[in-house]
Amino acid sequence: MLSNKLLPVALLYLLTSLFPVYAETIAVIGTGEVGGALGPEFAAQGHLIIYGSRDPSRAKVQRLVKQTGEEASALLPAQAAARADIVVLAVPGLMVEEITKSLGDLSGKIIIDPTNPLRRGSAGLEHAVATSNGEIIQAAAPGAHVVKAFNTLNYRTMIDPETSGGPVSIPLVGDSDKAKHRVAQLVTGMGLEPIDLGGIENARWVEGMLILWINNRYGSEREGFEFHLRKTR
Numbered sequence: 001m002l003s004n005k006l007l008p009v010a011l012l013y014l015l016t017s018l019f020p021v022y023a024e025t026i027a028v029i030g031t032g033e034v035g036g037a038l039g040p041e042f043a044a045q046g047h048l049i050i051y052g053s054r055d056p057s058r059a060k061v062q063r064l065v066k067q068t069g070e071e072a073s074a075l076l077p078a079q080a081a082a083r084a085d086i087v088v089l090a091v092p093g094l095m096v097e098e099i100t101k102s103l104g105d106l107s108g109k110i111i112i113d114p115t116n117p118l119r120r121g122s123a124g125l126e127h128a129v130a131t132s133n134g135e136i137i138q139a140a141a142p143g144a145h146v147v148k149a150f151n152t153l154n155y156r157t158m159i160d161p162e163t164s165g166g167p168v169s170i171p172l173v174g175d176s177d178k179a180k181h182r183v184a185q186l187v188t189g190m191g192l193e194p195i196d197l198g199g200i201e202n203a204r205w206v207e208g209m210l211i212l213w214i215n216n217r218y219g220s221e222r223e224g225f226e227f228h229l230r231k232t233r
């Protein structure tokens with residue numbers, strides 16, 4: 001028989017195992033390299049993950065769901081976004097406007113934008129839009145809080161930051177300090193270092209960081225590097 005003291009603890013344990021309490025619901029739109037890296041990482045921090053996929057029943061997506069955790073699931077993108085507090089746009093960089101608009105009303109939600117708008121130029125990859133993907137997404141979902149994050153590193157480093165041999169910074173830009181703070185907690189939980197680089201108008205320069213990174217890492221004899229920005233205050 002359980003003592004009076006242990007009974008409430010046992011009941012709480014039973015209830016939380018039957019009905020797990022998740023910190024937040026995160027819709028990860030796109031099930032490619034970045035979606036497949038961030039989904040399991042956020043699930044490991046206690047969040048409920050719903051993937052948004054154009055074909056949620058296909059075997060590759062279902063394998064990712066299984067790898068992410070018992071309660072994870074996959075739905076069509078707009079269905080996943082409607083159920084979430086945070087929406088991650090892990091989608092092709094030149095399609096963000098149409099994909100954001102296809103997700104329905106995102107007002108009040110945090111949108112994490114890891115995308116890069118890239119095209120091939122004569123000297124390697126170049127930036128492919130007049131402003132930035134961060135600003136394009138914010139304009140497409142004016143009531144949402146866009147935070148650009150995770151666009152300046154390879155997806156493998158998101159999963160195993162320690163393999164990079166030292167600390168790695170994740171620049172965050174966006175107009176809501178509260179949303180940036182929330183995303184910074186997710187970043188820290190992954191073993192990466194968030195750094196607030198200002199408003200969404202700075203997204204173009206953060207997207208430029210990736211161009212610098214990729215053009216040095218691939219297609220040149222120069223040394224590769226990871227971004228680590230030292231804070232001075």
Ligand SMILES: NC(=O)c1ccc[n+]([C@@H]2O[C@H](COP(=O)([O-])OP(=O)(O)OC[C@H]3O[C@@H](n4cnc5c(N)ncnc54)[C@H](OP(=O)(O)O)[C@@H]3O)[C@@H](O)[C@H]2O)c1
Pocket residue numbers: 029030031032033034035052053054055061089090091092093094095099114115116117150151152153154155156
């Ligand atoms: N790969 C990296 O290491 C890395 C690192 C940092 C940032 N990024 C940026 O993050 C974004 C995602 O990169 P990724 O490497 O994850 O790309 P990816 O492997 O090609 O995956 C993109 C996902 O977007 C979904 N999607 C929705 N609409 C699509 C469409 N019309 N055509 C193709 N896919 C569509 C697909 O998921 P469903 O098939 O399930 O719909 C697809 O798996 C890009 O903007 C990239 O620049 C990439």
